[in-house]
Amino acid sequence: MTAATAPSQGRFQRLAEDMRRSETRWAFLFLLPWIVGFIIFTAGPMVASLVLSFTNIGLRRGFEFVGTANYDRLMHDPRVGLALGNTAFYTILHVPLAMAFALLLALMLLRVGRASGFFRTVFYLPTITPYVAVGALWLLLLNGQVGIINQALGAFGIDGPNWTTDPNWIKPGIVLMSLWSLGSTTVIYFAALRNVPLELYEAARVDGASAWAQFRHITVPMISGALFFTLIVNTIASLQVFDQVFTMYFGRSNATAGDRSALFYVIHLFNEAFVNFRMGYASALAWLLFIIIMIITFIQIRLSKRWVYYEND
Amino acid sequence: MALLRARGGAGLLALLLAVTACSSGSTPSPAGSSGGGGGSPAASGGGGSQSAGAPAIQASGELNVMGFDCTKGDDIATNRIKDFKSQYPDVTLKCAEGGLNDQQFLTAVQGGSPPDLIYMDRGKIGTFASKGAIQSMDDCVSKAAIDMANFRDAAVKQVTFDGKVYGIPEFFNVVVVVIDNKVLKDAGLTADDIDTSNWDGLKAANEKMLKKNGNKISRIGFDPKLPEFLPLWAKINGVDIISDDGKTSNLADPKVAEALTFARDLVQAHGKASDFFAARDALSADFFGAGNPIAKDVLGGFPIEQFFLNVMAGSSPNVDITVKAPKAKDGSDVTYATGLTWAIPDGAKNKDAACAMAATMTGKDAWIKASQTRADQRKNDKKPYTGTFTGNKAADDEIFNKIVDLSAMPQFADAVKNTVAVSDKAFGVPPAGGGTEFEKAWRDAVNKVLNEGADPAQALKDANTTAQQALDSGGG
Numbered sequence: 001m002t003a004a005t006a007p008s009q010g011r012f013q014r015l016a017e018d019m020r021r022s023e024t025r026w027a028f029l030f031l032l033p034w035i036v037g038f039i040i041f042t043a044g045p046m047v048a049s050l051v052l053s054f055t056n057i058g059l060r061r062g063f064e065f066v067g068t069a070n071y072d073r074l075m076h077d078p079r080v081g082l083a084l085g086n087t088a089f090y091t092i093l094h095v096p097l098a099m100a101f102a103l104l105l106a107l108m109l110l111r112v113g114r115a116s117g118f119f120r121t122v123f124y125l126p127t128i129t130p131y132v133a134v135g136a137l138w139l140l141l142l143n144g145q146v147g148i149i150n151q152a153l154g155a156f157g158i159d160g161p162n163w164t165t166d167p168n169w170i171k172p173g174i175v176l177m178s179l180w181s182l183g184s185t186t187v188i189y190f191a192a193l194r195n196v197p198l199e200l201y202e203a204a205r206v207d208g209a210s211a212w213a214q215f216r217h218i219t220v221p222m223i224s225g226a227l228f229f230t231l232i233v234n235t236i237a238s239l240q241v242f243d244q245v246f247t248m249y250f251g252r253s254n255a256t257a258g259d260r261s262a263l264f265y266v267i268h269l270f271n272e273a274f275v276n277f278r279m280g281y282a283s284a285l286a287w288l289l290f291i292i293i294m295i296i297t298f299i300q301i302r303l304s305k306r307w308v309y310y311e312n313d
Numbered sequence: 314m315a316l317l318r319a320r321g322g323a324g325l326l327a328l329l330l331a332v333t334a335c336s337s338g339s340t341p342s343p344a345g346s347s348g349g350g351g352g353s354p355a356a357s358g359g360g361g362s363q364s365a366g367a368p369a370i371q372a373s374g375e376l377n378v379m380g381f382d383c384t385k386g387d388d389i390a391t392n393r394i395k396d397f398k399s400q401y402p403d404v405t406l407k408c409a410e411g412g413l414n415d416q417q418f419l420t421a422v423q424g425g426s427p428p429d430l431i432y433m434d435r436g437k438i439g440t441f442a443s444k445g446a447i448q449s450m451d452d453c454v455s456k457a458a459i460d461m462a463n464f465r466d467a468a469v470k471q472v473t474f475d476g477k478v479y480g481i482p483e484f485f486n487v488v489v490v491v492i493d494n495k496v497l498k499d500a501g502l503t504a505d506d507i508d509t510s511n512w513d514g515l516k517a518a519n520e521k522m523l524k525k526n527g528n529k530i531s532r533i534g535f536d537p538k539l540p541e542f543l544p545l546w547a548k549i550n551g552v553d554i555i556s557d558d559g560k561t562s563n564l565a566d567p568k569v570a571e572a573l574t575f576a577r578d579l580v581q582a583h584g585k586a587s588d589f590f591a592a593r594d595a596l597s598a599d600f601f602g603a604g605n606p607i608a609k610d611v612l613g614g615f616p617i618e619q620f621f622l623n624v625m626a627g628s629s630p631n632v633d634i635t636v637k638a639p640k641a642k643d644g645s646d647v648t649y650a651t652g653l654t655w656a657i658p659d660g661a662k663n664k665d666a667a668c669a670m671a672a673t674m675t676g677k678d679a680w681i682k683a684s685q686t687r688a689d690q691r692k693n694d695k696k697p698y699t700g701t702f703t704g705n706k707a708a709d710d711e712i713f714n715k716i717v718d719l720s721a722m723p724q725f726a727d728a729v730k731n732t733v734a735v736s737d738k739a740f741g742v743p744p745a746g747g748g749t750e751f752e753k754a755w756r757d758a759v760n761k762v763l764n765e766g767a768d769p770a771q772a773l774k775d776a777n778t779t780a781q782q783a784l785d786s787g788g789g
Contacts, residue, residue, distance in 0.1 A: 058424055059444045100392065140598065142593035159528075166587035167764050247317060256540060256590050257764045259757060273415035275749060277423075279445060 012250055036038045046290075055285035070284035080285070082260060084292075086171060090264065091238040098234055099227065102182040106189035119133040120190065124183030135247030139164055140176040149176070164248070170261040174245055175194075185230050192226035193219070222307040232296045239293055242266040265289055321652050353473040369458045372666035373403035376676050379421070380432035389692060392683040396637060397673040404666045418658070422446045427658035430667035434754075435471040435482060435654045436742065439559055441748025447656045449477040453668035463677075467650040467739040468704045475560070475742040480654030481671040485704035485737050487648040488545055489732050491615035491621060493607050494633040496522050496532065500613065508536065509549050509704035511577050519579050522613030528593035530583050532607070536615040537576035540759035544742055545616060545649040546572035546580045549641045554755060559745030560784055564755055564779035570770040577762055577769065586763040587684065597742030603628045618651065619702060619732045626697045626725055636728030638735035650739035652704055680708040681716075697722050701728050702736065746787030754780035 015251055056066045074080050126134070141147050144162030153160040156272045163173030200218045209217070220227070241264055249258025250267060269289070272280030339649035343414035364761050383394050383406055398406065409417075413433045421427050431447070441447045454461060461469050464482050472480035500521040507518055515535060523534030537546065547554050552568040555561065563569065585587040596611045598604070601624050606612035608629035615670050616639060625632050638646040657664055673679055685699045691698040702715040703709055745751055758776035761767040 059419055059446060139594070143595045144587065146595040162585070162587035162591045165590040166585070169587075229754075257587065257759050259760050274419065277419055 032218050032309040040227050049283040052280050053287050055280045057279045058117040059277040061212070066280070066283075070281045070289075073281060074284055074288060079263065079268055080265075083263050085264040086261065086263055087175075087239055087241070087265040088201070089171050090175060090178075090241065091235060094178050094238050095231065095234045097175065098177060098185060099230060102185035102230070103189050105182060106111060107191055109186070109190050110193055116190070123186050126181040127183035127206055129181070131243030132247045134177070135244035135251075138173075138180075138244070140172045142177065145206055158274055165257050167257045170258055174241075174248075174262065177244060178241075184247045185234065188226050188230055189223060196222040224308045226251070226312060228300075232297055235296060236293055237299065239289065239296075242267050242270065246270070352540040362381075368667055370453075370456050370669045370672065372401050372663070372669035374663050374666060375405045375407060376430065376663050376666040377428040377672060378406065378408040378430045378432065380409050380671070381408055382412075383408035383696075385410070388427055388687050389683045392686050393674050393679045396676075396679045397670055401666070401669055401674055406670075409770075419444075419446055421518045422658055422660060425660065425666045429657070429661040429663045430670055431656050431658055433480075433654060433656055434485075435468070435480065435652050436628055436657070436739070436744075437765050438472050438479050438654065438749070439474050439744030439746055439748035440742065441656070442477075442479045443748075444593060445659055447479055448659045448661070449479060450481065450657055450668070450671070451478055451537065453481075453504050453586045453657065453671065455480055455662070456665075457668050457672035459672055463705050465650070465704050465705055465706060465736065465739065467741040469651055470557075470743055471650075471652070472654050472656075472742040472744070472745075479744075480656040481675050482652060482654050482704045483675050484652040485702045485709075485736060486618040486620055486651045486741070487702070487732060487736050488542065488639060488650075489619050489622075489636050489648065489735065490614060490616050490639055491607060491728075492635045492637070493610055493612060495610050496613040496637055497635075499610075504635040504637070507635075507637075508640060509616075510642050510644055512642075516578060516582070516698045519613070522583050523583055528584055532613070533583065533589070533592060533596065533615075534613045535579055536593065537579045537610060537618055539573075539576050539580065539763065540756045542616055543569075543573060543576070543755060543759055545647075547640060548649065548740060549639060550575075551642060553740070555733060555742060555745060555751065555784075557743055557750070559743040560783055562751065562777050562780040563755075564758070564773045564780055565768065570683070570773050571764060573769040573773065580763060590763075592656060600624075601628070606695060607632050607634060613682045618759060620729050622699045622725065622732065626722070629723065630725075632724075634724055634728065636724075636730055636731055638738070642787060646738045648739045650736075650741045660726045675703075675705065677705055677708045680705065681711055684708075684712045684716050688718075697725060699725055700733075704733070709736070745784055747783035749784075750783030751780045754783065 030249055053070055054065055054067060056064050056069070090214070109119055109123075111117055142163035144150060144160065144165060147160075149163065150160030161169040161267055163169050163176070196219060200222070201214055204214045245258075245262050245264055246267055249262040265285075266289070269282050269285045272278050272285060340697060347682070352637065382389070384391070386394075388392055389493070394406070409428070413431055415437070418428070418431060418433075425527050429448075433441070438447075440531075453459070459481060463479060465485050468482035469478075472478055472482055481780065482767070490507065492504055494504070497503060497506070500518070502518050506514055518532035521531065521534070523530065524532035544554050544567075545568045550568045550572040552563060552566050552572075554563050554569055577586075580589045581764045583592070594604045596609070600606070603620075605624060605628065607625060615661055625634070639648055641647045655667075655674065657667045657671075661667055668778060680701065684698075688698045698717060699719065699720060700713050713729065719729060719730065742748075742752075754776040756770075757779075758767075758772040761772045762769050
């Protein structure tokens with residue numbers, strides 16, 4: 001036995017020993033439904049799509065391996081660049097704004113005492129509204145001529161833009177719409193805020209710390225775990241936004257401006273897969289998105305070491 | 314937190330796979346359906362031509378239909394379904410709810426479990442046929458003794474691809490020009506001033522009819538209905554956007570650019586295109602109800618499918634309108650036809666029952682019976698019946714000459730008369746493999762011109778290249 005194999009043999013030995021314990025066996029038994037579901041509904045299709053990305057499979061067309069042709073194609077597809085740019089624009093705006101507003105709402109919830117339950121429900125309701133209904137509703141709210149948003153801006157003397165028909169304002173309009181459903185992020189922050197020990201604030205007040213200093217040096221570090229989690233989840237979700245945007249700009253035959261401005265990556269992928277039925281190419285697009293999401297998430301995790309505080313650190 | 318700290322690629326991969334699977338928006342879900350609606354649309358419809366008597370084709374067993382909601386459609390649909398069930402008592406009808414969802418249908422075909430019959434937009438025949446999603450109905454036509462010569466020419470052309478019939482047409486929606494007489498009066502104009510063959514006159518009329526205050530548009534003058542009606546404007550200017558055989562794109566023809574330029578100018582007379590389209594969305598919020606833009610006098614005139622006559626007759630019968638056929642620049646009447654069709658998917662198991670249903674639903678007798686029932690019901694409800702445009706000449710003749718009675722509503726009587734008259738002059742975009750991408754190419758060009766200020770000739774030239782590639786590749 002060499003030194004190189006000794007550690008791995010030790011690991012397997014430990015695993016084998018663990019499995020002999022009935023506790024471990026029961027744990028895996030309870031995990032089995034999720035593991036089976038994961039293999040069948042997630043891992044399996046992912047492997048299948050990876051294989052398909054190297055073929056030109058389409059509707060009623062046989063299975064022919066084409067090597068990296070799909071990946072070459074996406075590198076030269078101008079709509080991929082457009083879709084990635086639109087998606088990145090949306091993500092960069094949406095994620096920080098969503099986190100900031102959700103934190104603001106959560107801080108406000110802390111102050112209302114017993115009424116927090118009612119307001120928590122109110123804030124969460126938009127999250128459970130069907131996305132298609134949200135898209136249709138916001139088309140009216142954001143209408144540049146008669147929508148409520150511009151009427152409200154008009155009350156402050158601001159001539160609002162054409163959020164739904166001006167190519168330059170379509171994406172900001174979509175970001176605005178996305179800030180409506182912050183319920184789940186707010187609830188997470190609210191729970192995290194309630195877990196911050198009050199003694200820390202008392203000690204800080206005794207030392208003469210201002211409200212801002214308390215927020216910066218106590219609140220944010222203590223809820224940084226929740227902030228980090230929502231950063232990851234919201235980033236991933238933003239990079240895959242589809243439902244509302246498709247309803248607003250691709251579900252109508254007379255839609256005009258949104259065709260380019262609102263072409264988000266998953267919409268382009270959907271069109272290639274289910275409109276043009278170029279499944280192989282769509283699979284390649286899906287894997288490109290997966291790689292991008294992985295890289296971004298990896299960077300976020302690496303950077304988290306600088307600002308995320310865990311109590312047992 | 315322990316999970317986040319998992320070491321090695323395996324832990325990170327597991328996290329990412331789990332989070333990717335769980336995050337919202339990761340599963341595309343078709344938000345819109347296309348093709349025919351469940352049951353008949355609000356429009357009146359088209360028909361077939363089988364004579365009464367014993368069914369020409371024998372059918373039994375289960376029949377799965379997609380795109381036609383057999384229970385929730387309007388009376389024109391449900392009465393014909395009753396007819397079919399009485400003629401074929403041995404057929405068990407199973408209809409999926411709602412209109413045809415392309416993705417659902419194509420996935421079913423790819424997965425080897427297609428429905429037996431679909432009800433779809435005729436405009437997709439080329440795309441579906443070239444992908445092998447639907448099969449030729451030549452056998453069905455001869456087995457069921459369907460005489461295709463009885464259908465409108467434009468409808469038959471739209472269901473014929475590569476010399477084979479791929480659908481039995483139903484409905485014949487033609488475009489007419491609807492004009493609000495109150496707006497005309499207010500602008501000091503007459504109906505003669507709204508003439509699609511006289512572009513200078515129409516531009517002037519548009520400017521007189523529109524009303525705006527800064528960038529707030531309170532009344533649209535003449536809406537050219539871009540992007541969807543570019544084929545009509547091109548035809549008015551004397552050119553088709555695609556060859557008759559559906560294989561050659563004509564988007565680069567200078568006359569198409571002229572048509573697009575003219576239509577763009579009508580839009581830009583209102584200000585920025587984004588202001589115009591926002592106003593159009595706002596003013597059309599209740600398009601199918603009593604608050605439709607003609608009833609509210611916020612639209613001077615526009616080309617629109619004739620189903621809108623039904624909408625107005627039902628929801629705002631007191632509108633003061635003139636309806637005329639679009640005129641080409643050479644003075645001839647012209648109109649753009651669309652509609653629906655029955656088609657049999659590739660791999661359908663019960664083709665005989667599918668054929669029987671397609672033949673029965675488009676049968677002349679079924680149409681006449683359903684139309685008469687509707688006319689009687691409308692009379693009882695004290696509402697007008699503006700007729701059903703079936704796509705079948707014989708059925709249309711009988712419906713409009715013997716059943717429809719609009720003597721109490723002379724404006725609608727004239728409107729229907731003009732619509733019937735122009736139906737013979739209709740054209741449709743021929744089916745093409747790659748038809749979906751072809752349409753996308755010209756719609757993109759129109760959007761670039763309207764929203765990005767692109768030069769129409771250059772935008773169409775670029776679109777022509779993309780479009781021709783799509784037609785050449787057959788959409789593959």
